[in-house]
Amino acid sequence: MLSQPALADAQLDSAMKNPANWAAQAGDYANQRYSDLKQINASNVGKLQAAWTISTGVLRGHEGSPLVVGDTMYIHSPFPNKVVAVNLKDQTYKWKYEPKQDAAVVPVMCCDTVNRGLAYGDGKIFLQQADTTLVALDANTGKVVWSVKNGDPKIGETNTNAPHVFKDKVITGISGGEFGVRGRVTAYDIKTGKVAWKGYSVGPDNEMLIDPDKTTTWADGKVVPVGKDSSIKTWQGDQWKIGGGTTWGWYSYDPKLNLMYYGSGNPSTWNPKQRPGDNKWSMSIWARDVDTGKVKWVYQMTPHDEWDFDGINEMILADVSVKGQKVPALVHFDRNGFGYTLNRETGALVVAEKYDPAVNWATHVDMKTGRPQVVSQYSTEQNGEDVNSKGICPAALGSKDQQPASYDRKSGLFMVPTNHVCMDYEPFRVEYTAGQPYVGATLSMFPAPNSHGGMGNFIAWDAGTGKIAWSKPEKFSVWSGALTTAGDIVFYGTLEGYLKAVSPKDGKELWKFKVPSGIIGNVFTYEYAGKQYVGVYSGIGGWAGIGMAAGLENSTDGLGAVGGYKDLAKYTDLGGTLFVFALPSN
Amino acid sequence: MLSQPALADAQLDSAMKNPANWAAQAGDYANQRYSDLKQINASNVGKLQAAWTISTGVLRGHEGSPLVVGDTMYIHSPFPNKVVAVNLKDQTYKWKYEPKQDAAVVPVMCCDTVNRGLAYGDGKIFLQQADTTLVALDANTGKVVWSVKNGDPKIGETNTNAPHVFKDKVITGISGGEFGVRGRVTAYDIKTGKVAWKGYSVGPDNEMLIDPDKTTTWADGKVVPVGKDSSIKTWQGDQWKIGGGTTWGWYSYDPKLNLMYYGSGNPSTWNPKQRPGDNKWSMSIWARDVDTGKVKWVYQMTPHDEWDFDGINEMILADVSVKGQKVPALVHFDRNGFGYTLNRETGALVVAEKYDPAVNWATHVDMKTGRPQVVSQYSTEQNGEDVNSKGICPAALGSKDQQPASYDRKSGLFMVPTNHVCMDYEPFRVEYTAGQPYVGATLSMFPAPNSHGGMGNFIAWDAGTGKIAWSKPEKFSVWSGALTTAGDIVFYGTLEGYLKAVSPKDGKELWKFKVPSGIIGNVFTYEYAGKQYVGVYSGIGGWAGIGMAAGLENSTDGLGAVGGYKDLAKYTDLGGTLFVFALPSN
Numbered sequence A, B: 001m002l003s004q005p006a007l008a009d010a011q012l013d014s015a016m017k018n019p020a021n022w023a024a025q026a027g028d029y030a031n032q033r034y035s036d037l038k039q040i041n042a043s044n045v046g047k048l049q050a051a052w053t054i055s056t057g058v059l060r061g062h063e064g065s066p067l068v069v070g071d072t073m074y075i076h077s078p079f080p081n082k083v084v085a086v087n088l089k090d091q092t093y094k095w096k097y098e099p100k101q102d103a104a105v106v107p108v109m110c111c112d113t114v115n116r117g118l119a120y121g122d123g124k125i126f127l128q129q130a131d132t133t134l135v136a137l138d139a140n141t142g143k144v145v146w147s148v149k150n151g152d153p154k155i156g157e158t159n160t161n162a163p164h165v166f167k168d169k170v171i172t173g174i175s176g177g178e179f180g181v182r183g184r185v186t187a188y189d190i191k192t193g194k195v196a197w198k199g200y201s202v203g204p205d206n207e208m209l210i211d212p213d214k215t216t217t218w219a220d221g222k223v224v225p226v227g228k229d230s231s232i233k234t235w236q237g238d239q240w241k242i243g244g245g246t247t248w249g250w251y252s253y254d255p256k257l258n259l260m261y262y263g264s265g266n267p268s269t270w271n272p273k274q275r276p277g278d279n280k281w282s283m284s285i286w287a288r289d290v291d292t293g294k295v296k297w298v299y300q301m302t303p304h305d306e307w308d309f310d311g312i313n314e315m316i317l318a319d320v321s322v323k324g325q326k327v328p329a330l331v332h333f334d335r336n337g338f339g340y341t342l343n344r345e346t347g348a349l350v351v352a353e354k355y356d357p358a359v360n361w362a363t364h365v366d367m368k369t370g371r372p373q374v375v376s377q378y379s380t381e382q383n384g385e386d387v388n389s390k391g392i393c394p395a396a397l398g399s400k401d402q403q404p405a406s407y408d409r410k411s412g413l414f415m416v417p418t419n420h421v422c423m424d425y426e427p428f429r430v431e432y433t434a435g436q437p438y439v440g441a442t443l444s445m446f447p448a449p450n451s452h453g454g455m456g457n458f459i460a461w462d463a464g465t466g467k468i469a470w471s472k473p474e475k476f477s478v479w480s481g482a483l484t485t486a487g488d489i490v491f492y493g494t495l496e497g498y499l500k501a502v503s504p505k506d507g508k509e510l511w512k513f514k515v516p517s518g519i520i521g522n523v524f525t526y527e528y529a530g531k532q533y534v535g536v537y538s539g540i541g542g543w544a545g546i547g548m549a550a551g552l553e554n555s556t557d558g559l560g561a562v563g564g565y566k567d568l569a570k571y572t573d574l575g576g577t578l579f580v581f582a583l584p585s586n
């Protein structure tokens, strides 16, 4: 008999069910980023106007979104990770929490000092600080209830991900794939902060919480047990110990299956020659039991990564119609440029197609083996060390990076903010030193050639057929998370700083507004006192904006992003503000 | 015969005449901050909405306003004093100028790293950097045309004031009254940057450009020549050399009289015992010939200052009706709490009345001598060193500080953003060391007792009678500059971050909007493509906001302002953005 499963967090559950709240980063457990609110709709969104604004007092990149529970909004900031509880009535501050963090963590954050937001549950607000401290704050007072250390910045471990509340656990990941950090997710008890379980991405079976006989993967056209030492035997010697596979994305949860889903990142180093083998389970989609952490299934998208196609992008849970049949699906837009549809119960691969036509590093994904078919011209492994492999699409930051997509429950289409960027990639030999960058490649990035000249598209995706329904070109990568609403609108922000509302039917622009700084935050919505609001953080940064955020100027600095995005400085400047919009009162 | 007077700057003159532009910090030479634009008016201002926004990328206090000339807006920032030229059409950047300044200047700026804005003229944009470098930029390209050093930060000389273009001169001041800096204004040739003339506030007649026989002052109920050594003989020994009287305010200019007007600041140190005498001409209103710098007249408001009632506040030029007669007036709201009306041609004192009823340090200004009658209880000189004089009103930051008032041409009333703050003041002996603070007093500040509990009022002032027409209480000091328009509106910002539109008739609130950070900038307006816009910088700081801006926490830090304004942290946070508002399109 199974042990008694934990109950769902009642407060979060009920808060999430009421669309007036925005109680979790994605609005729900399924990562759908869809709201039932429709006071703001396609025919009146043209009148949308800024309702109120708040400065965070921090300049660098602002990712994630605030949370709204009842009459309170919880606002976070990038490092130093301030938290402010704001009364929705009059925008005064209920409380502020300002952690003291050692600034020594800043240089070990690969891609700006971002923070992807807070979690709510059990009357608490959870903050995952950059220095890996996970803090539980009383939602009413801001007082610290408990606090734990989730890692060690001295060996390059940091945190940028939002914690996630699933049932009686607060679940968090780790960053540091560029420092040889060994990825894992850790579940903490929501009441006490005690470790409930910890599951690594690479290493011995027991440390990954993999059961060689019960944990399955997709191979040979079917779901099969992974077998013994499925990770270790794909690494040379002890390399898995500094093997990466970090876990800094947005997790989702299926209460019925009691499974949580997330992706693991790139293997360390970026020089593939130094780490022969498939490097499992970096670059993989994971399904874990929330109570025990045990792995139900795992699927590796990019075996033996040669391009930093870090697999952490979110898994969106939805029922997708495939060839006339409803599949309990997980939809994932990977950095590698393929949009994956899997059966989330079994881990069976259903669809894997390019969601940006520029993708050239692989011809297709072999549906039997689940492996992408690499084009040798773009294999940095085959071309070898100190050889510059040119014109690889997408660039290391992928056809999509952390910017989460949204699901349109009405049309069944996925609304995806994408990058349209290619790269030259030159791997080189690198020594591991704890706490030092362990990158091993020089990159430069540029807009996808022979296209519209821009670096991004906002697309609608049919996950059942693996086809782009429509695509709206953007000058820069769309680094902000999308929101679809029952008002027949999809919102997203641009790096120049426009918040846009477009039609989910055809991408037609319905409205836009220029916020002070480029947008890398995620759009959210809530209702207060009978009025619907839509909000977003403004504050350029993240990997795409690292040049501005960190004041870098050489093209290949910022892991290669500085050159590609240098034109951003002609459009926007740093600055962190929250913008909230509503329809005029009369 | 007089030498040929220089001509007005044709470009500035014509730009200023067109209300579509905002070509000078006050909109005009007279410092009226009044606009003829009236598309936005009292009946539709309730519909005003944010049109677009831009982040400056700088966190600390944002004073002044952008300039608008034709289709370009010129935006400045606090230290490091970036300048951006923005296309009004699409808010893209035409050019950026980012000076490299030694950050060593920051600790010698007394009251935040503010900058009060740019000047326009002769096809150039003039930037007065914090490190005292005055730069002329080509308005079209942002290229440096010339650049000069106006002072030396090593001895505490800095700049926060906007430069002013009057005719063929760029005129600038100096800050550092808290460092024993000897105040002066300097006129530079607009074409070359060569010094045209320099006039000190204290010292020998020839260095002040004072003619003992021709320069007049108000005494004994009439205007009389100042006589020989009018400054030097009011100082002990060489003390005038470190005597203060800095000049960091907003200057005005009367083209017909060819006179410019400005105020000089406090004598150094703040400990009055250390500098016996009237300390002339600190704390004075000055009228200088723009071509030669020669002083036409000078009037000292606060002889032998004992409270830091720094006299730099702006002079507003308007014809004021006094007892049925039109007086070519200069109206000035001094830090000392008196509103002065003088005849700007002659320097004759016409009216001097309290514009905040809380003012208690003097009973009144003797209209014959022009001297305030000090209440001994509040005389920090009489109470002596190391004695805490309590309950002095106003506090050192005055009933008004740098925040400029506006004039309502329709009603003839002045719209004045004020402080409603009192203080305890304890002078102590201090040694002068070049480049080190030379303050000599410990202060604490608090809301005016037995009043509405707030720290500010926005008032309408009748400069002919010296009476408050109406007064609107505010929670915090109103540190933002006002704008009156022909649309029967007066705009101002609050430290909590509300931009407000009120009726100049009675102060009734017509509209407000919460910008991201507290407002210490000045409201401005312009028209582009047939549409009127109203804008303001958001970005808390300045002396009132120094606690947040500089991260200070002790109540008496920030020259005594930190304690008084500590509640600001419950309402707002740092961040520099420009907000531009307009009426909806349909």
Ligand SMILES: O=C(O)c1cc(C(=O)O)c2c(n1)C(=O)C(=O)c1cc(C(=O)O)[nH]c1-2
Pocket: A063, A110, A111, A112, A114, A159, A160, A161, A174, A175, A176, A177, A178, A246, A247, A248, A265, A266, A310, A396, A397, A401, A402, A541, A542, A543, A544
């Ligand atoms: O390997 C890692 O641990 C790691 C961490 C992070 C992060 O924590 O932000 C990023 C990445 N990798 C990364 O590859 C990446 O593209 C990236 C983009 C961003 C961002 O916030 O814009 N973070 C990260």
Ligand SMILES: O=C(O)c1cc(C(=O)O)c2c(n1)C(=O)C(=O)c1cc(C(=O)O)[nH]c1-2
Pocket: B063, B110, B111, B112, B114, B159, B160, B161, B174, B175, B176, B177, B178, B246, B247, B248, B265, B266, B310, B396, B397, B401, B402, B541, B542, B543, B544
């Ligand atoms: O004596 C000086 O030279 C000097 C300079 C400044 C300045 O340059 O900002 C201020 C003051 N004094 C001052 O007394 C004062 O109240 C003040 C307020 C502010 C401000 O910007 O909020 N600056 C200054």
